[in-house]
Amino acid sequence: MSLLSARGLTRHFGGIRAVDGVDFDLEPGEIHALIGPNGAGKTTLVSLLSGRIPAQAGTITLAGEDITRLPAHARVRRGLAYTFQITSIFPGLTVFDNVALAVQGGRQPGALGPTVEAALARVGLQGMGAEVAGTLSYGHQRLLELAMGLALAPRVLILDEPTQGLAAGEIEGFKALVRGLVPQVAVLLIEHNMEVVMDLATRITVLTSGRVLARGTPAEIRADKAVQEAYLGA
Amino acid sequence: MRAWAVHLAVLAALLAAGLLLPGYHTTNLARILVLATFAAGYNLAFGYTGLLSLGHAMFFAAGMYAAALPAWHWGWPAAPALLAGTAGGALMALATGALALRTAGVSFMIVTLMFAQAFALAILYFNGWTGGDEGFVIPSASRHLFGTSLAADTPRFLAAWSLFALGLLLSLALVRSRFGRVMVALRENEERARMLGINPFAAKLKVLVISGAWSGAAGAAYALLFGYAGGSFAGIQYSILPMLYVLLGGAGTTLGAVLGAGLMFYLTEFASSVTSAWLFLVGLVLVVLVLFAPKGILGWVRARLWRELP
Numbered sequence: 401m402s403l404l405s406a407r408g409l410t411r412h413f414g415g416i417r418a419v420d421g422v423d424f425d426l427e428p429g430e431i432h433a434l435i436g437p438n439g440a441g442k443t444t445l446v447s448l449l450s451g452r453i454p455a456q457a458g459t460i461t462l463a464g465e466d467i468t469r470l471p472a473h474a475r476v477r478r479g480l481a482y483t484f485q486i487t488s489i490f491p492g493l494t495v496f497d498n499v500a501l502a503v504q505g506g507r508q509p510g511a512l513g514p515t516v517e518a519a520l521a522r523v524g525l526q527g528m529g530a531e532v533a534g535t536l537s538y539g540h541q542r543l544l545e546l547a548m549g550l551a552l553a554p555r556v557l558i559l560d561e562p563t564q565g566l567a568a569g570e571i572e573g574f575k576a577l578v579r580g581l582v583p584q585v586a587v588l589l590i591e592h593n594m595e596v597v598m599d600l601a602t603r604i605t606v607l608t609s610g611r612v613l614a615r616g617t618p619a620e621i622r623a624d625k626a627v628q629e630a631y632l633g634a
Numbered sequence: 635m636r637a638w639a640v641h642l643a644v645l646a647a648l649l650a651a652g653l654l655l656p657g658y659h660t661t662n663l664a665r666i667l668v669l670a671t672f673a674a675g676y677n678l679a680f681g682y683t684g685l686l687s688l689g690h691a692m693f694f695a696a697g698m699y700a701a702a703l704p705a706w707h708w709g710w711p712a713a714p715a716l717l718a719g720t721a722g723g724a725l726m727a728l729a730t731g732a733l734a735l736r737t738a739g740v741s742f743m744i745v746t747l748m749f750a751q752a753f754a755l756a757i758l759y760f761n762g763w764t765g766g767d768e769g770f771v772i773p774s775a776s777r778h779l780f781g782t783s784l785a786a787d788t789p790r791f792l793a794a795w796s797l798f799a800l801g802l803l804l805s806l807a808l809v810r811s812r813f814g815r816v817m818v819a820l821r822e823n824e825e826r827a828r829m830l831g832i833n834p835f836a837a838k839l840k841v842l843v844i845s846g847a848w849s850g851a852a853g854a855a856y857a858l859l860f861g862y863a864g865g866s867f868a869g870i871q872y873s874i875l876p877m878l879y880v881l882l883g884g885a886g887t888t889l890g891a892v893l894g895a896g897l898m899f900y901l902t903e904f905a906s907s908v909t910s911a912w913l914f915l916v917g918l919v920l921v922v923l924v925l926f927a928p929k930g931i932l933g934w935v936r937a938r939l940w941r942e943l944p
Contacts, residue, residue: 450829476831484829490822493815501819504812505831512812552831 401464403428403586404480404556409448409458418444420610421458426556429583433597434590436607437630442590443485445607446558449588450482451475463555479507479555483562485590487541489548491534495525498533498544499551506552519551523577539570546577557581558588563596575600598622606630637944641806644889645799652791660787664794666892666899668855669879671801673891675723675848676876681885682809683841684821686739688873689730689746690849692753695868696726697850699757699764702863705776706765712779716854723850724843726753731842735835738824747873754868769864777858790859797855798892801848806888808844809944817841818886849876882923884932888944893931 402425411419419441426432434442447453449460451472460468467475476482490498499516503509520526523543528536533544542562549557559578563571571593578600581587591597597604597618604621606613614624621627652663672694679685700722701715710718734745757764774785782789808814816837819827824834857863866872875898876891883894901919905912927934936943 452829471833473828473831473833476829482829484826488823488826490819490826492822493818497815497818500812501815501827501832502830504816505827548830 402426404449404460404462404588406449406460407458409445409460410456411444411448411453412456417610419448422607422610422612424449424605424612426586426588427603428586430602431578431582431587431589431600433601433604434588434607435592435594435597435604436613439609440607441610442607443560444610446482446560446588446590450480450558452482473505476505476552476554477507479553480558481506481549481552481554481556482558483545483549483560485560485564487538487545489533489541489544491532493533494529495520495531495533495536495544496529499529499547502548502551503553506554508553515551519547522550522580523547524573539566542566542570542574550581554585556586556588558590560590561592562589563591563593571596637806637810637942641802641888644892645795645802648798648892649795652795653788657787660791662899662903664787664791664859666895667791667794667798668852668859669875669899670892670895671798671855672849672852673876673879673883673895674798674801674805674888675845675852677880677885677888677891678805678808678817678848679841679845680877681880681887681890682814682821683817683838685838685842685845686743687734687746687842687845688743688870688877689734689748689750690845690876691868691870691872692730692750693723693726693846693849694853694856694872695753695757696846697723697853698857698863698867699853700850701854702770702772702857703764705772705858706770706863707763709773710776712776712784712858715776715858716851719854719857720847720851723853724847726850727842727846728839731839731846735838735842747870750868750870750873754865754870757865757868765864767865769862769866772857772861772863774861777861779858784859785861794855794859797851801851802888802892805848806944809888813837813840821886878920881930882920884930884934884936887930887932887936890930890932897931 404426406422406424409419409422422445436442448455451470455468459466462478462480496516499519500512503512503515523546525543525547563574578587601618604618605615606627608630613630614621614627652660676690679687697719701719704710704718705715730749734742737745758766777784779793784790784793816832820834820837828834879891879894879898882897883890902916905915
């Protein structure tokens with residue numbers, strides 16, 4: 401049984417069919433990349449999955465439970481974590497408080513101190529708890545965002561363009577980090593950097609104009625004629 | 635630990651001032667401390683959680699009438715009247731908050747303002763029961779706590795100081811708790827907080843009820859300590875006052891409310907002794923404050939001197 405699954409998911413904005421009857425399955429322990437040209441509906445799809453916007457039609461289940469009507473915060477508590485495309489931390493709070501909020505709101509709200517430090521250590525920010533989050537470098541803020549996602553103790557982690565704005569060296573570290581998350585966590589990754597996608601993903605779904613164009617392993621997607629025409633431009 | 639020590643020192647200094655200064659200042663301090671308790675409650679909603687309410691007068695007045703009406707009509711003693719006032723403020727906040735919190739930002743300001751105006755008009759409308767605009771004097775039999783009359787200077791000051799001290803220490807514990815962290819997160823970035831598993835509506839309603847309880851306790855104490863309840867306490871100026879105190883002292887600081895209340899009180903005293911246009915002077919100070927120290931006095935201290943100031 402898939403961990404996160406959507407059937408016939410639909411969201412229109414006026415006449416624009418941002419997401420138009422999409423079926424989607426995320427299996428336990430996989431890194432699944434969602435790709436497609438700008439405006440293909442990737443961000444809308446994950447917003448529907450995470451509950452940031454309500455679906456107009458279709459169903460979503462998480463580990464067999466129907467979560468279609470659940471508000472976003474309740475989905476987070478059931479283990480569906482979302483990290484923001486544009487870094488969205490609490491700049492005025494300390495790094496510790498940022499991560500502590502995630503621990504409190506997550507699936508395993510226990511002792512704060514050790515859990516926070518463990519999440520920070522996992523992304524390489526150990527010992528930086530006392531810093532004010534807004535004063536961190538951009539790369540460190542992205543890592544903090546990721547630490548907040550991990551501190552939620554999620555079953556599914558949705559990463560929306562996580563490598564955007566990172567330097568080449570930082571991307572290598574990031575890839576190793578994401579690889580280390582599976583199989584405990586299933587990762588859904590929206591990513592524009594094709595090297596990262598081909599390197600990390602075990603499966604890929606290609607969206608275009610709100611519909612699924614293709615899905616398969618990186619090798620299959622690379623060989624797919626329709627994808628090449630629509631997207632890779634090769 | 636340092637924060638607790640500072641707060642206890644401030645409380646000790648206030649206690650000493652109230653007991654050692656001449657009677658005139660003792661009464662002033664009692665009034666300041668009751669208003670500061672009101673402002674501290676407002677600060678939890680506005681300063682810490684970012685809920686800019688323009689209707690806190692209704693919580694203050696709900697507490698005042700929930701305490702004063704039973705005292706007037708049925709001769710309730712002070713202790714149960716004070717509890718009734720606290721509950722009255724909390725219930726009013728629960729009822730209006732459940733509706734007003736469906737809005738945010740400017741709409742929230744307008745909705746809370748409208749609720750407060752409706753409540754103020756209701757007090758005037760039911761003047762047979764409430765005494766309307768003229769209000770009524772609290773029977774002196776009800777103004778006794780633990781066998782002492784609250785009408786005398788020192789017991790009145792001690793009662794106000796106790797209420798304020800309890801409120802201050804509770805709010806310090808609250809803002810340093812896990813829930814206090816959630817409050818600040820809602821102020822800073824509500825959408826992010828939601829995506830960290832926090833239910834914004836439930837958390838904000840909880841804050842508003844706590845804030846209403848504080849305001850209600852202050853309103854009840856005001857009636858019992860100074861012996862009068864009236865419709866003017868439900869007016870818009872009593873929604874603005876706690877905001878001014880908090881802005882002056884420092885929004886989102888535990889000690890800002892009392893600092894702001896004290897300074898405004900003595901500024902008003904001084905200005906009205908110099909000129910009949912004292913409101914002009916008060917307004918001028920506020921304009922200067924907003925232009926040059928928008929975070930208030932303790933907000934400035936926190937930014938420049940002591941970052942861990944709670």
